[in-house]
Amino acid sequence: MEELNILNLLIILASAWLGGSAAKKLGYPAILGELIIGIVLGPAMLGLLETSEMINVLAEVGIILLMVYIGMEINFRDLGKASWPGLLAAIGGFIVPFVLGYYTIIYFGGTQMAAIFVAIAVAVTSLATKSRILVDLKLLNTRIAYVLMAGALISDTLALVIFAGIISYVDAGSIDTLGLAWVAGKAILFFVFTALAGIYLLPLLGRFLMESKINSRTLHFTLILIIVLGFSELAEVAGLHSILGAFMAGLFIRDGVFNRQISKDINNIFHDISIGFLAPIFFVSAGFNVTLEVFQTDLAMLIVVTLMAMVGKIFGTALFYLPSGYGWREGIAVGTGMNGRGAVEIIIAGIGLQMGIINSEIFSILVFMAIFTTLTVPLLLTWTTKWLKSRNELVHQESRNGYIILGANPLGLYMAKKLQDKNEVILIDANREMVAEAKKQGFNSMYGNILKEETFEDANAIEKGTFIGLTGNSEINYLAAQLADDAFYIPNKIVLVSPSETGTDVNMLDKIKATSLFANKTELEPWALKISNGDFKEHTLTIKEEISTRQWVKEHKGDKDSILPFFIVNTEGVIRPFHYNDTITEGEKVIYLE
């Protein structure tokens, strides 16, 4: 046992955290800050930090766990739903920069292998763009966001497949036709075997564990690590790289394979160990391998590679996006959103360096390319979406669509009636008569106990975007929203909270990321009665000045309970339930009952 160099690890982790936090503060993904801090503190500039055996081991374990996590985050269903435009964007945004990147390196006299590596690196799209930037720019519910995410997932998958081909080829060395067939055969066998194991064996294991009532999270974690290492070793045996095994394992360890609660916990653990601990070590130490001399010796190549990466990605995406019929402007916007490179690119570049396929100059160029392109994303995406907005071409689309409304009471029906014009709505109630009555009135409704997972499954909850708890029992509303959050990841949960002093408290809603319906504690019964008797008036009010729903309630409701704000309609006519934590912008309309 050698002495661990704690100080080195401490400084690297602390500076990774500082760099990452600073980047996030500025609206960039953490990886950007981590790479830059590695370059600044590492041998390239200040020389305060350097790599060590320990750092390498931790970084490499970090990559494996990160690849598992990236795999876990890719949902086949999402890929399937990506449909035409997402696929077009992904392919265009991949092929065009790939070709440009390849010929750039050949032009500068690089080897064919190095050219292919750079081509992959240039073609990749960062998954990190996914969350933060879209949230910051309030783009989450737009068609662009939807296409972007699908595009990033597809291009990453594509990149890894091509990478697999290259790696097995390199590994084989000089090669004849028979040898090439053997190499290709092994790689294909690997994918076929892991896919079959993932599709058939893993669910079998999961079912066995569930049936044996084995629900230790730690045991699941250990077993999954063993599976990950097993897949990684298989990848090595097949002449591929271990990260491909980890990625394949991650792809198949997901919803429905293991107990839902445990799956979520394990997903969190992989997230925290990789993104909160080991992966930053890798990204900082990737910065250690960068040399600043490229700015003197290879400035031309650096500029051309970066330009090709950006031009190829943005215009390639826009070009292939044309057949979607959504217009070239949206194509450009999607291209700018996909322009960032991130984890997968740096990992692939690192492997290329390690295997001697690319030299340290090209590695440095790829790191700088990642930094520069990532820097452009918020800027360019802000411009392009403003541009679309100003032309009224920013199309809204939910990635998870449709409503589950709990409670087929008059309020539930009233809610469903307005929403079901543009959304799939399903009403659930535990009262058979109310369900029958709702059905008679033409509503899509079903009977069930909402606190059972089966009921959510029957309602196809995993594809729904919003859960609305509208029974008079706040606790049932809350528990149902909790289940919606825990097991079905429904992004929006809106629950009715009764004005009782005890029981469910508005502060509890934060825990499950839910908000209160009508932005206020509300008694169900009086309103249900009014609505079923037709004893109410519906008003529509156009908002002149941006206001929070909370403030709106304060100003309009006053002390009396005579007003119930029900919906907000935006300028495009899209309707949403009135709830806490929402902002009504200028020109939107509030529909309220009196």
Add this chain to the structure above:
Amino acid sequence: MEELNILNLLIILASAWLGGSAAKKLGYPAILGELIIGIVLGPAMLGLLETSEMINVLAEVGIILLMVYIGMEINFRDLGKASWPGLLAAIGGFIVPFVLGYYTIIYFGGTQMAAIFVAIAVAVTSLATKSRILVDLKLLNTRIAYVLMAGALISDTLALVIFAGIISYVDAGSIDTLGLAWVAGKAILFFVFTALAGIYLLPLLGRFLMESKINSRTLHFTLILIIVLGFSELAEVAGLHSILGAFMAGLFIRDGVFNRQISKDINNIFHDISIGFLAPIFFVSAGFNVTLEVFQTDLAMLIVVTLMAMVGKIFGTALFYLPSGYGWREGIAVGTGMNGRGAVEIIIAGIGLQMGIINSEIFSILVFMAIFTTLTVPLLLTWTTKWLKSRNELVHQESRNGYIILGANPLGLYMAKKLQDKNEVILIDANREMVAEAKKQGFNSMYGNILKEETFEDANAIEKGTFIGLTGNSEINYLAAQLADDAFYIPNKIVLVSPSETGTDVNMLDKIKATSLFANKTELEPWALKISNGDFKEHTLTIKEEISTRQWVKEHKGDKDSILPFFIVNTEGVIRPFHYNDTITEGEKVIYLE
């Protein structure tokens, strides 16, 4: 970057899992199986596995994380409550084997330093005995278990403090008085500084994060890792070992410092990474350093060390336990329970080997000593507790005592009346009048919304052993039990479930480790009415043959709802609520209403 040896890691992790699982199946702690599998598959026997740089790095990071987790598990309040007998057992069980171990090594011609190392190793008590064996032998609620846990915690803390002294001394080399003072000063400064930082700075950070509404689990995890590494580096600077820093950090990262939910999640992550991933790698690779030759070359020393360890621990504990007044037999039982050595011993032995203070023979002897002593625990403890039981001297005691009863309705009062003879009982209700009425009748009761953490805090929930949810609203009962489990770790949660077809379902109770009151769905109102009118008869039935509560309900209740099994009274007159998942043994009495 070097290529990771995935295969090696895979085999080590898989065999650690196999060894650990096998040991657990047999009722032993996992570490036993991990050590044995390391010896069997490692150089000592089959030679299939060997250590590598990667394995060493991962093992050492594993130890650091494990020490954090061990620190997290030690609760100052528990130590404080350990009181007289626990302290006596801990000290006796530490000092006597320490002295015996020390002189054994001196006798066999070892160095003074080696002797002290062995003495510490022999004196340590395994924390791993804590959970499984006590559960298997159904000892969790006995005074023995209580003393055992406190004893293990105290002896581990003691061992680490002495270890700190030794390490700083060794590190200092040849030494004069001034040097010794400097060494001791640095070590003391380290403990003072980390304790102050832990007591004052960490809660400040926690409050800052809470007030800034920063509730990212990953961010907390990263920050805590940085703190851990910082403390570890401080320990190194003070001439101590990094594990002491990690341990100190773990001690202070606990309840109340950070957001409760996040603390729990972080605790889980440390548990899973260390116990589910990295620590087993350390224990297996500890087996690699063992040589079987000691059975030939040093058999006498092996036997004497093991004997001294066992005799010293068991009789040392029993001897010092005498002043407690609980009798020498209970002392022997406690001693047999504390006889196992585990993680801390192997870690300390490993460091001794690494620093060259003990040689590979003594290291091997210590590993075998750990294995042999651990093997004895279930056997000896089974005997001694049977012996106590047969003499009716097995005293029950809850480590967390007292009841929180939600619902000051007639059933709640009836429940409280019987329980409050021997337990602290607090009634909580959201109805002020009912609380006032209960108070008038002499019950300890308070007003509050049970779904708020403050209410639980006011009821001093962290020290309570059982939560009973007895309102007519099953969902409130359930949510309150969930909070009791999540934030206050109340071990027993018993809730009334209404016979409604919808809403809270008995299957949901598993998730929060709760059971249903009366072992059956029960309507509150009719019984509340009967009790308040005095319209019922109380029957007592002595059970002839062991039966589960569920079966009892089936046999006695039949279709009619005319019977309500309320309590079980054991042969010592201890009363407990009748609930699902319980077994009524021969001679116990069921109190039921009709």
